[in-house]
Amino acid sequence: MKTIHKAARSDRLRGITFPEIVVAVAVFAIMVIPLYLTMGNVQTDTKKSINYLRAIELANEAIDYVKMLPVDKDFKRNADALSGSILIETGSDFEAAQIPTGANDYYKDVLEPKIQYSSQYNPAYFYRTIEVSDLTGTGYAGLLKKVIVTVYWDNDVKVNNIHDLSKKTRNVVMATLVTDWKSQP
Numbered sequence: 001m002k003t004i005h006k007a008a009r010s011d012r013l014r015g016i017t018f019p020e021i022v023v024a025v026a027v028f029a030i031m032v033i034p035l036y037l038t039m040g041n042v043q044t045d046t047k048k049s050i051n052y053l054r055a056i057e058l059a060n061e062a063i064d065y066v067k068m069l070p071v072d073k074d075f076k077r078n079a080d081a082l083s084g085s086i087l088i089e090t091g092s093d094f095e096a097a098q099i100p101t102g103a104n105d106y107y108k109d110v111l112e113p114k115i116q117y118s119s120q121y122n123p124a125y126f127y128r129t130i131e132v133s134d135l136t137g138t139g140y141a142g143l144l145k146k147v148i149v150t151v152y153w154d155n156d157v158k159v160n161n162i163h164d165l166s167k168k169t170r171n172v173v174m175a176t177l178v179t180d181w182k183s184q185p
Contacts, residue, residue: 051124055151055172058086058121058128062149063176066130071145071178076132079147086117086126124153135177148175 066079128151135144152171 051153051170052172054121054124055126055153055170056174058126058151059149059172059174062128062130062151063147063174066132066147066149067176067178069178071143075145075178079130079132083128083130086121086128127152143179145178146175147178148173 062082065082069075069078128149131148131150133146133148135146150171150173154169
């Protein structure tokens with residue numbers, strides 16, 4: 001029969017020591033902390049990208065609506081109807097606004113009445129302005145309009161100053177030319 005020496009048996013039964021546990025936790029922390037910080041940065045960048053794309057959507061939407069308008073004496077007023085906040089204040093909270101089509105007869109056959117923006121626009125407090133100016137020249141005086149759409153947004157706007165553009169730190173600007181090609185001979 002074999003005898004097991006006391007020293008050999010204690011090596012086999014020996015468990016993990018405290019210093020080994022500390023080293024393993026330190027190595028794990030060294031690997032996990034940068035990964036965690038990177039994931040947080042990716043999430044922040046994704047939110048910024050989403051808001052930027054939503055702002056581009058809102059600017060494109062305004063340009064598309066303006067292009068449906070006839071270029072007449074009310075063109076600027078009708079285009080200005082698309083300016084404003086994408087949110088409406090409801091007490092201490094915000095609610096998505098309706099797309100402003102009701103005041104404009106040109107949209108009633110094209111768009112559903114009372115379309116509301118998605119609540120996904122709420123966290124960024126989007127605000128849109130539309131500038132319309134005439135282009136002058138010999139051959140196209142009065143027929144071409146320059147339309148500039150600016151969409152502002154910020155994630156940190158308080159209820160009382162949602163309309164204060166100086167607080168909006170990010171913006172997207174898009175411009176287009178609109179012509180009244182239907183009135184051409």
